[in-house]
Each structure stands twice: as structure tokens, then as C-alpha cells.
Amino acid sequence: MSADRASGHGAATALSLGAVFAIWWGATASGLITPLFLPGPGDVALRLIDLAQHGFVGATLLQHTGASLARVGLAMLFAVITAVPVGMAMGLYPRINAAIDPLIEFYRPVPPLAYLPLMVIWFGIGELTKILLIYLAIFAPLAIATASGVRRVDPNRIRAAQSLGASRDQIAWLVIFPSALPDILTGLRIALGVGWSTLVAAELVAATRGLGFMVQSASQMLVTDVVVAGIFVIALIALLIELVLRWVERRFAGWASAG
Amino acid sequence: MPTLSVDRVSLTYRSKRGPVAALADVSLAVASGEIVVALGASGCGKSTLLGLMAGFLKPSGGAVTVDGVPVSGPGTDRAVVFQDDALMPWLSAEDNVAFGLQMRGVAQAERRAAARDMLAQVGLAGCASHAIHEMSGGMRQRVGLARALAVKPDFLLMDEPLGALDELTRERMQMLVLNLWQTSGKGIFLITHSIEEALFLSTRLVLLSPRPGRIVQRYDTGFARRFIAGEPVRTIKADPDFLAMRDDLSSAILANAAEDAIDVG
Ligand SMILES: Nc1ncnc2c1ncn2[C@@H]1O[C@H](COP(=O)(O)OP(=O)(O)OP(=O)(O)O)[C@@H](O)[C@H]1O
Numbered sequence: 001m002s003a004d005r006a007s008g009h010g011a012a013t014a015l016s017l018g019a020v021f022a023i024w025w026g027a028t029a030s031g032l033i034t035p036l037f038l039p040g041p042g043d044v045a046l047r048l049i050d051l052a053q054h055g056f057v058g059a060t061l062l063q064h065t066g067a068s069l070a071r072v073g074l075a076m077l078f079a080v081i082t083a084v085p086v087g088m089a090m091g092l093y094p095r096i097n098a099a100i101d102p103l104i105e106f107y108r109p110v111p112p113l114a115y116l117p118l119m120v121i122w123f124g125i126g127e128l129t130k131i132l133l134i135y136l137a138i139f140a141p142l143a144i145a146t147a148s149g150v151r152r153v154d155p156n157r158i159r160a161a162q163s164l165g166a167s168r169d170q171i172a173w174l175v176i177f178p179s180a181l182p183d184i185l186t187g188l189r190i191a192l193g194v195g196w197s198t199l200v201a202a203e204l205v206a207a208t209r210g211l212g213f214m215v216q217s218a219s220q221m222l223v224t225d226v227v228v229a230g231i232f233v234i235a236l237i238a239l240l241i242e243l244v245l246r247w248v249e250r251r252f253a254g255w256a257s258a259g
Numbered sequence: 260m261p262t263l264s265v266d267r268v269s270l271t272y273r274s275k276r277g278p279v280a281a282l283a284d285v286s287l288a289v290a291s292g293e294i295v296v297a298l299g300a301s302g303c304g305k306s307t308l309l310g311l312m313a314g315f316l317k318p319s320g321g322a323v324t325v326d327g328v329p330v331s332g333p334g335t336d337r338a339v340v341f342q343d344d345a346l347m348p349w350l351s352a353e354d355n356v357a358f359g360l361q362m363r364g365v366a367q368a369e370r371r372a373a374a375r376d377m378l379a380q381v382g383l384a385g386c387a388s389h390a391i392h393e394m395s396g397g398m399r400q401r402v403g404l405a406r407a408l409a410v411k412p413d414f415l416l417m418d419e420p421l422g423a424l425d426e427l428t429r430e431r432m433q434m435l436v437l438n439l440w441q442t443s444g445k446g447i448f449l450i451t452h453s454i455e456e457a458l459f460l461s462t463r464l465v466l467l468s469p470r471p472g473r474i475v476q477r478y479d480t481g482f483a484r485r486f487i488a489g490e491p492v493r494t495i496k497a498d499p500d501f502l503a504m505r506d507d508l509s510s511a512i513l514a515n516a517a518e519d520a521i522d523v524g
């Protein structure tokens with residue numbers, strides 16, 4: 001992309017964000033919209049500072065955010081540890097794929113919030129339920145991305161490694177896994193996006209801490225500025241997760257997009 | 260002086276549209292110090308033959324042996340070079356070359372030193388830490404050659420190694436292959452589409468007919484040895500003998516293609 005085009009894109013982005021912000025500010029400052037319905041940018045900014053310092057419903061902003069991130073982090077960790085080997089096995093062995101793929105395809109299209117009630121019945125409203133929910137949301141796309149990445153590996157690359165004396169395990173972990181890594185990381189990025197929005201929604205239903213819980217409580221108490229501030233934080237973290245994973249993709253799988 | 264022998268080998272693929280007879284009754288031997296080139300039209304079974312020799316494929320009939328011992332699978336005694344380099348793009352040039360040594364458990368410092376040595380031999384001294392995607396097609400093929408030679412194989416099996424290169428790079432690589440052949444003394448089996456390349460890079464040449472692949476002509480060629488003896492490449496390729504054999508081969512290929520066309524029609 002040329003520098004000209006890039007700066008043109010930047011200008012378009014700034015213009016659209018600026019316009020939304022200006023309308024928001026204009027509508028609230030002029031008194032056209034009451035603060036209960038939508039507080040102004042200034043109120044929301046002040047509320048953010050207050051949330052950071054004094055918190056809301058028994059925890060500071062940092063604690064709410066930490067609770068949400070910890071759940072997603074744990075779920076992601078377990079998902080990576082399990083979905084990558086399962087996906088590798090599915091990609092390598094058609095028989096294993098035939099056994100596991102239908103199970104994944106059965107639950108994957110169901111929105112996690114649809115089976116949340118069942119999980120609450122089974123596992124209660126504690127941490128286990130929420131982490132398991134996110135885990136399931138991440139597992140399916142990650143396993144599928146891994147399996148398809150494994151299937152796309154150049155067969156000659158595997159043959160070359162065999163002729164160089166690589167064992168089965170060496171081929172799996174030193175040839176096939178790194179070959180599939182770009183697909184795995186893309187799968188993880190998409191899965192985490194889904195996982196994060198699922199988590200926040202799950203916290204609306206059952207939690208005592210977390211960003212979703214904070215927003216939900218504020219809404220019930222009609223504290224609209226906390227609702228808006230909470231939405232901003234949720235969006236910001238989603239953006240940060242996306243950026244971090246893009247960096248990881250460039251760092252560890254940059255060879256796939258370059259030349 | 261090991262010899263890689265293909266003895267009355269046939270291979271039939273099972274595909275969804277029924278069996279495909281790719282090779283029929285092919286016999287061939289490659290001894291150390293020889294370059295045997297297989298020439299033939301697209302789809303006549305050249306890669307299949309190489310796959311059998313490398314141990315990627317099992318023959319439907321006949322036997323592939325090294326000094327009488329049946330080949331049971333791929334092995335480091337028979338290193339392979341592919342047209343689409345088949346390198347590990349996430350590894351540096353030197354780590355690609357060191358890959359085979361890594362599989363054997365050679366320590367990193369030692370295998371990297373060996374790899375740099377091999378890279379220098381293929382004309383890539385100073386490129387050890389280059390990323391593969393920063394390299395040109397010719398450089399990648401050099402890395403592929405160095406990687407194959409690093410495991411000290413007895414045989415080098417090359418499937419159209421220069422097929423994707425431009426004319427100038429290609430000729431330089433042909434000379435590199437001959438120089439490496441001379442310094443290493445390996446037995447080389449090489450596949451190509453190019454008649455000129457087949458003549459220049461061979462001590463023996465076999466011509467395959469299409470579907471199922473059979474050896475229809477065998478030639479002893481002396482041009483590779485003449486290059487090693489010091490004759491310039493341009494002189495060799497302009498030699499009347501060279502040109503005569505080239506024409507001969509063209510007609511033979513055409514004749515086989517015509518027969519094939521009659522079979523089909
Ligand atoms: N896995 C396979 N299953 C079925 N048929 C195959 C398979 N691999 C190759 N063939 C067929 O066997 C024949 C020989 O293929 P092969 O790749 O050995 O030809 P080739 O001489 O190397 O061709 P090219 O010059 O295009 O590389 C072709 O007709 C091809 O379509």
C-alpha cells in the first residue's frame with residue numbers, strides 16, 4: 001500500500017470517529033439527550049477515573065478487568081494445550097478426524113449463551129462454568145484451524161524431512177507444527193475474539209466480579225455513565241487482544257505472509 | 260562404491276477414477292560417480308520413479324535396492340532435492356542446511372559450523388542467517404542442495420531442481436551441480452524436461468515414454484565429464500556432437516508423443 005493511500009485511510013478513520021464523537025458531544029451538551037439516557041463524553045471520562053480509583057459494586061475497574069482477563073487467559077491456556085494436539089491428530093489421521101469432527105461440528109454452531117443454562121445446572125455459577133464456557137468457544141475454532149493447517153502442509157516438505165532422517169515425532173513437531181503455525185495463530189486470534197465477547201455476556205448472567213457483571217449491575221441501578229465507560233473498556237481490551245495476537249502472528253509466522 | 264538399482268519396477272496408482280499405470284517394467288542403476296538423467300514429457304512417471312528410489316513409494320512390482328538390500332523407506336543415504344525447494348521457511352538458511360544433522364542429534368554449534376561450510380560450497384558464504392523468504396529462487400535451490408549434501412548421502416535424487424529458474428541462473432546452477440558432483444563423487448539421479456540440460460548434466464541418459472512410463476532409449480553421454488575436464492560450457496553446448504544428439508532426442512520424444520496420440524485417438 002502506498003503512503004498516500006495509507007494516510008488517506010487514516011484520514012477517513014479519523015473523520016468517522018470524530019464525527020460520531022462530535023454528534024455524541026453535541027447531543028449531550030445541548031441537553032437534547034438526558035444523562036440518564038446517554039451521558040456526555042466528559043461525564044464518562046470522569047466516571048472512568050472514579051471507577052479506577054473507587055470502583056463499583058465492590059471492586060475497582062482494575063479488579064473487574066483482571067477477573068475477566070484471568071478467565072479468558074485460563075480458558076485460552078487450556079484450549080491451546082488441548083485443541084492444538086487434538087487438531088494435529090485430526091489433520092494427520094483421517095480416522096481420528098472422522099471420530100472427533102462430528103462432535104465439534106455439533107456444538108460449534110450453537111451460541112455459547114444457549115448452553116450456558118445447562119452448564120449452570122451442571123457446574124453451578126462459579127468460575128468453573130465461565131471458564132468452561134470460554135474454553136468450549138475457543139476450542140472448536142482452534143482445533144479446526146489446526147487440523148486444516150496440518151492438511152495444507154506441502155507433502156514434499158514432509159518427504160524432504162523424511163529423507164533427512166526425521167522420525168515421526170520430529171516430523172510432527174519440527175515440520176508439520178511450524179508449517180501449520182500461521183493457520184493456528186489466525187484461528188486463535190479469531191477464537192479469542194469470540195471468547196472475549198462470550199465471556200462478557202456470560203458475566204451478565206452469573207458473576208460477582210468482571211466487566212460484564214459491572215455493566216449489568218450499573219444498568220440495573222440506572223448508572224448509565226458506568227455502562228458506557230464499561231463498554232469502552234470492553235471494546236478497548238478486545239482491540240488490545242487483537243493487536244497483541246497480530247504482533248504474535250508477525251513475530252512467529254511472519255514468513256508465511258512475506259514473499 | 261554403492262549402487263542404487265531399480266529392477267523391473269512397475270507402479271500403479273489407485274485413484275478415485277480407477278487405477279493409473281504410471282510406470283511399467285523400468286530398470287535402471289545409478290552408481291557412485293555417475294549422473295543418470297531421466298528425460299520425458301510431463302506425466303510420464305519421472306517423479307514416480309524418483310519417489311520409488313527415494314523410498315516415498317512402494318513398487319507394485321519389481322524391486323528397488325541399494326547394493327542388493329531392498330529400500331524400505333526414505334533414508335539419509337538418498338537425499339532429495341525438489342523443484343519447489345521444500346525448505347523450512349521459518350528457519351534461517353544455515354538451520355535449513357543443518358536440519359538433517361539436527362535430526363541426528365548433532366549439537367547446535369557443531370551442526371551450524373558444518374552448515375556454513377556447506378553453504379560456502381554452494382556459493383552462499385555469508386548468507387547463513389538469511390531468511391528463506393528473502394532469497395531468490397536460485398539461492399533457495401542452492402540451500403536445498405546444501406541441505407541434501409549436509410547429511411553426506413551416497414546418492415542425490417533431484418526432481419527438476421532447476422525447472423523454476425531463469426535461463427542465466429539455470430546455466431550457472433548446472434555448472435554448480437557438475438562441480439559438486441565432481442568434488443563429492445556422489446551418484447546422482449536427476450529429472451528434467453530440458454533436452455539440453457539432460458545432455459549437459461549426464462553421464463547416462465534415459466528417455467521415458469508416456470503412460471505407462473517405460474524406458475524407450477538409453478544413451479551414454481560424455482558432456483558432463485568434458486565440462487569437468489575443463490571444456491567451457493558454451494563450447495560443449497555448441498559442439499556438433501551435442502547438437503546432433505539434441506536433435507536425435509527431440510525426434511525420439513516427438514515420435515513417442517505421436518505414438519501416444521495414436522493410442523489415445
Ligand atoms: N497420487 C497419485 N494418484 C493417482 N495418479 C497419480 C498420482 N501421482 C501421479 N499420478 C499420475 O501418474 C502419472 C505420472 O506422474 P508423475 O508425477 O510421476 O509424472 P512426471 O513425469 O513427474 O510429470 P511432470 O513432468 O509433470 O512432473 C501421471 O499421469 C499422474 O497423473
Ligand SMILES: [Mg+2]
Pocket residue numbers: 305306307418
Ligand atoms: Mg514430476
